[in-house]
Amino acid sequence: MTEDRTAGDPHHAPVGWPPRNRRELLVKVLWIGVWLVFLSSPVDDLINGGHTTGATVAGSLGLAAFVGVYLTLVFRNIGRPFSPRLVLTLGAILGVLAPVLAYTLGSAWLGLFVYLSVACGATLPVRAAYWAIPASGAVMYLIGLHSNEKEARGLLLLVVLIGFAMTGVGQLVRTTIELRKARATVAQLAANEERLRLARDLHDLLGHSLSLITLKSELAGRMLPDHPGKAAQQVADIEQVSRQALVDVREAVTGYRRPRLAAELAGTQVALAAAGVVAEMPGEPDLTGIPEEAESALAWALREAVTNVVRHSGADRCVVQVLRRQTLDGPVLELCVEDNGSGGAGNGPGNGLTGLTERLEKAGGALEAGRVKHGFRLVARVPAPASADVGSGA
Numbered sequence: 054m055t056e057d058r059t060a061g062d063p064h065h066a067p068v069g070w071p072p073r074n075r076r077e078l079l080v081k082v083l084w085i086g087v088w089l090v091f092l093s094s095p096v097d098d099l100i101n102g103g104h105t106t107g108a109t110v111a112g113s114l115g116l117a118a119f120v121g122v123y124l125t126l127v128f129r130n131i132g133r134p135f136s137p138r139l140v141l142t143l144g145a146i147l148g149v150l151a152p153v154l155a156y157t158l159g160s161a162w163l164g165l166f167v168y169l170s171v172a173c174g175a176t177l178p179v180r181a182a183y184w185a186i187p188a189s190g191a192v193m194y195l196i197g198l199h200s201n202e203k204e205a206r207g208l209l210l211l212v213v214l215i216g217f218a219m220t221g222v223g224q225l226v227r228t229t230i231e232l233r234k235a236r237a238t239v240a241q242l243a244a245n246e247e248r249l250r251l252a253r254d255l256h257d258l259l260g261h262s263l264s265l266i267t268l269k270s271e272l273a274g275r276m277l278p279d280h281p282g283k284a285a286q287q288v289a290d291i292e293q294v295s296r297q298a299l300v301d302v303r304e305a306v307t308g309y310r311r312p313r314l315a316a317e318l319a320g321t322q323v324a325l326a327a328a329g330v331v332a333e334m335p336g337e338p339d340l341t342g343i344p345e346e347a348e349s350a351l352a353w354a355l356r357e358a359v360t361n362v363v364r365h366s367g368a369d370r371c372v373v374q375v376l377r378r379q380t381l382d383g384p385v386l387e388l389c390v391e392d393n394g395s396g397g398a399g400n401g402p403g404n405g406l407t408g409l410t411e412r413l414e415k416a417g418g419a420l421e422a423g424r425v426k427h428g429f430r431l432v433a434r435v436p437a438p439a440s441a442d443v444g445s446g447a
Contacts, residue, residue, distance in 0.1 A: 091164035092120065095154070098161035112158050119150045123168050130176045131223055140176045144185075147172055152192055160201030163208055166193035170212045174219030186216035249411075256405060260360045262298035266291050268327045268363065290327075312352035314338055314375070314388075321359045321373060328363045330392070331370045338375040342438035343386055350409075350416040351375075351388045354433035357405045358390035366394025366429060377437055385418070385434040393428040409433065 098104075099112050126143040130136065151169045155162040166189050173185040190212040197205020273287035318334060325332040340348055355373070362371050371392040378387050410420045418435035 089120070091167050092116070094161040094164050095158075098159065102159065102161065104158065108158065112154065115150055115154050119147065119154070119165060119168070122146045122150070123172055126172050127175050131226060135176075135178050144172060144176065148189075151189075152196055155193070155196050156199065160197060160204045163193055163197055163201075163205060166190070166208065166212050167215060170216030171219045174216040175223045179220060179224065182216070182220045186213060186220070189216065252408075256408060259298065260357070260364075260405065262294055262301070264360050264364050265294050265324050265327060266298075268324075269294070272327065312349055312356065314340065314348050314352045314355065317352040317355045318373070318375075321355060324359055324363055325371055330362065330368055333370075333372040335373060335375045338386075339377065340386075343435065344416070347386070347416040347418065347435035350412045350418060350435055351386065351433055353412055354388055354409050354420065354431065355390065357409050358431040361405065361429075361431075362390070362392045362394065366392050368392035368394030368428060378434075380434075382436075384437045386437040388433045389430065390432075391425065391428060391430040395429070 095112070095116055099109055099116070104112065122143050126140065126147070130140055147169050151162075151165040155165060170186050170189045173189060174182050177185055190209050193212055194205045194209050197208070269287045269291045273284045273291070276284040276287065315337065318338070322332055322334055359371075359373075362368055371390065374387075374389040376387045376389070378385055406420070406422055413420050413433055413435065416435050418433065420434075421430075421432040423430065
């Protein structure tokens with residue numbers, strides 16, 4: 054599956070994805086870095102807090118480690134699937150550094166719990182975050198009682214609220230990623246369906262046209278010595294069929310090919326006559342109210358059935374009927390093609406019948422095909438309007 058990372062504004066990284074270039078990296082760093090404003094108090098305390106040199110150095114190293122771990126945890130894991138080992142390890146480091154630094158260096162460091170809460174909300178599963186965020190606030194308040202209760206009380210609500218807010222942000226990012234993946238999956242399925250449509254169309258188009266060209270070529274070869282005029286007519290027919298096949302293939306590739314049943318009935322009579330098969334054809338079919346997609350499916354079914362009669366069956370007689378029937382499932386328009394041949398040498402449905410089944414099912418219809426007592430029969434049905442009269446087109 055190809056994931057869609059190109060939709061939306063090309064100048065900004067899609068939500069939840071790693072940055073693709075330097076600009077997107079800078080935007081993401083700034084977006085996360087702006088929240089480092091709460092570090093102003095610890096930095097000011099290191100500069101002006103009157104700590105010993107050892108405490109200042111230790112505090113600086115601890116603060117640098119805290120910021121590095123926080124950025125690594127949030128930058129790499131927000132919105133991504135939960136990775137227990139990485140997230141819990143980095144979260145544990147933050148959970149140790151924040152209380153140690155705040156307890157040993159004073160109330161100016163209580164702001165670190167804001168980042169601890171944000172990290173819990175952004176990276177932990179929702180159920181775990183609902184426990185970790187209040188716990189962070191409680192530990193912060195207990196440490197604040199030791200140094201500055203008033204400041205701890207003021208930060209308590211902020212720690213809890215911002216943590217739960219980040220839980221919502223994390224869920225939003227995860228949902229956005231899932232929707233983008235779903236959209237990519239839908240696009241892939243649509244592409245597969247289009248490839249399947251094209252394969253069906255080309256099989257049906259070329260199978261019929263090439264069979265007709267082959268028959269007429271053989272006929273022209275037999276006529277050439279004694280009847281050059283008739284052979285020339287067959288060659289002219291071959292040229293016409295070839296040109297039409299080229300047009301049909303181009304239309305199929307562009308998705309505009311929808312054969313009409315009346316045109317296919319006329320072509321069927323020509324193909325069967327060229328193959329030396331006696332044909333019984335229906336009159337003009339009544340297609341009142343039949344959707345274009347359903348008519349097209351029947352036309353494809355007729356083309357495939359006749360192609361099989363000409364190429365595989367060895368039949369010398371073929372009956373084609375187009376009927377309206379009332380069935381238990383409602384009124385249908387039915388195409389029946391029956392010949393007195395062998396039905397071919399295959400032991401199961403080929404690509405053509407499989408493709409026809411898919412076409413008819415898409416149009417709400419059904420296909421039945423198999424050997425009968427004196428040959429082979431193919432029956433294709435599509436729904437017909439309930440208001441139409443039930444009659445025969447034969």
